[in-house]
Structure formats: structure tokens, C-alpha cells
Amino acid sequence: MYVRSAEAAVDQVREVIPETVNPAAPNQVDVSRPSDALTAKRAANKTFTALLASIGAIALLVGGVGVANTMVIAVLERRTEIGLRRALGATRSQIRHQFLTESVLLSCLGGIVGVGLGAGGSAAYALWKGWAVVVPLWVLGLGLLATIAIGALAGLWPAARAARLSPSMALASYR
Known part of the structure; x- marks a missing residue:
């Protein structure tokens, strides 16, 4: 009643x-x-x-650290390339843009894979439970934008570090 x-x-x-x-x-x-x-x-x-948002934020932070680490190693391994490009006339700005673009592309690819896995996992779970599959496109877009923004922020320092390398010092490290 x-x-x-x-x-x-x-x-x-x-x-x-x-x-x-x-x-x-x-x-x-x-x-x-x-x-x-x-x-x-x-x-x-x-x-x-709130729990899921926190897990997502932690995943973004870990991804940002991964991108930053990858870019720092890329700068260290490609010092001679940077020195050669600078010696041939590339400006600091061009070097900075190159590494920042790589950082954004790396995070974009990771974001696409992450958004795809997240949406696919959510859809699979909903289907398994017999629920309607509802994955708002704006959430997927927001996740991808957040990933790209984190990647750009994570790539700023390595890109600036690469741009600061002097051609003579970078080429001197070649063995």
C-alpha cells in the first residue's frame, strides 16, 4: 500500500x-x-x-607524468638532433614547438585509446547487466580535451628544456 x-x-x-x-x-x-x-x-x-571522478583525475595525473617522462627522455636522447637543427638555423621557438607538438600528439593518442577503452568498458558492463547503453558524447569529448590539455602542460618543461640547448653543447655531447 x-x-x-x-x-x-x-x-x-x-x-x-x-x-x-x-x-x-x-x-x-x-x-x-x-x-x-x-x-x-x-x-x-x-x-x-565522486569516486569515479577521483579515479579519472588520478589517471589523468599519471598520464601527464608519463608524457612528461617520455618527453624528457626524448629530449635527452635527441640532443644531437636538436643541436644539429639549431646549428642549421632552427630557432628556439621551432624546437619548442616541435617537442610541444609531439607531447600533444602523444597525449592525444593516449586519450583516444583511454576514451575508447572507457566507453567500451562502460558499454560492455551496461550490456552485461541488461541496461541501456548511455555514454554521453560530451563526456567523451571532455575526457579527450582534458587529456590533451594535461599532455600540453606536461610537455611544456621538456620543450622549453630542448629549446634552451645551445647548438655547441648539444653537438659536443655526440660520441
């Missing part, structure tokens, strides 16, 4: 329902407030969403 009442009268109605429904044994009537269950479900959904 479902009973609707004004919010202010809920407690009074809860007291009267057991005796009204089963006067012979009012203690056998269980009265619950679905709104309490809905409130608990809403709180659990908020907590779960």
Missing part, C-alpha cells in the same frame, strides 16, 4: 497507518518512507560519481 501525504504530516500519518491497515495486529505492519530510500540512493550515487 502506498500513501502520499504532505511533508509536514508524514510523521503523523506513519503513526496512524499501522492501526488503520491492520487494527488486530498493528505491530505486523511495516511502515517505511520511500523518500528515505531515494535520499540514500541519491547520496550513494553522488559518492560513487
Whole structure:
């Protein structure tokens, strides 16, 4: 049996329902407030969403560190290339743009793979549970944009470091 009442009268109605429904044994009537269950479900959904957002943020941070590490190693391994390009007339800005572009492309590829795996995993789980598959495109786009932005930020320092290399020092490290 479902009973609707004004919010202010809920407690009074809860007291009267057991005796009204089963006067012979009012203690056998269980009265619950679905709104309490809905409130608990809403709180659990908020907590779960915050947990997943935190995991996503940690994944972005780890990806950013990975891109930065890859770019630092790329700069160290390609010092002679940088020195040669600088000696042939490449400007610091061109070197910086080259490494920043590599960083953005690396993060973009990682973002595409990550968004694809995330959407595919979500869709597979929804299908396994018999739910409708709902993966908003704006979420996928936002994830990809965040990945690209993190990659660009992670590539700034290695790109600036590559641009600061002097041609003579970079070529002197060649063995």
C-alpha cells in the first residue's frame, strides 16, 4: 500500500497507518518512507560519481607524468638532433614547438585509446547487466580535451628544456 501525504504530516500519518491497515495486529505492519530510500540512493550515487571522478583525475595525473617522462627522455636522447637543427638555423621557438607538438600528439593518442577503452568498458558492463547503453558524447569529448590539455602542460618543461640547448653543447655531447 502506498500513501502520499504532505511533508509536514508524514510523521503523523506513519503513526496512524499501522492501526488503520491492520487494527488486530498493528505491530505486523511495516511502515517505511520511500523518500528515505531515494535520499540514500541519491547520496550513494553522488559518492560513487565522486569516486569515479577521483579515479579519472588520478589517471589523468599519471598520464601527464608519463608524457612528461617520455618527453624528457626524448629530449635527452635527441640532443644531437636538436643541436644539429639549431646549428642549421632552427630557432628556439621551432624546437619548442616541435617537442610541444609531439607531447600533444602523444597525449592525444593516449586519450583516444583511454576514451575508447572507457566507453567500451562502460558499454560492455551496461550490456552485461541488461541496461541501456548511455555514454554521453560530451563526456567523451571532455575526457579527450582534458587529456590533451594535461599532455600540453606536461610537455611544456621538456620543450622549453630542448629549446634552451645551445647548438655547441648539444653537438659536443655526440660520441
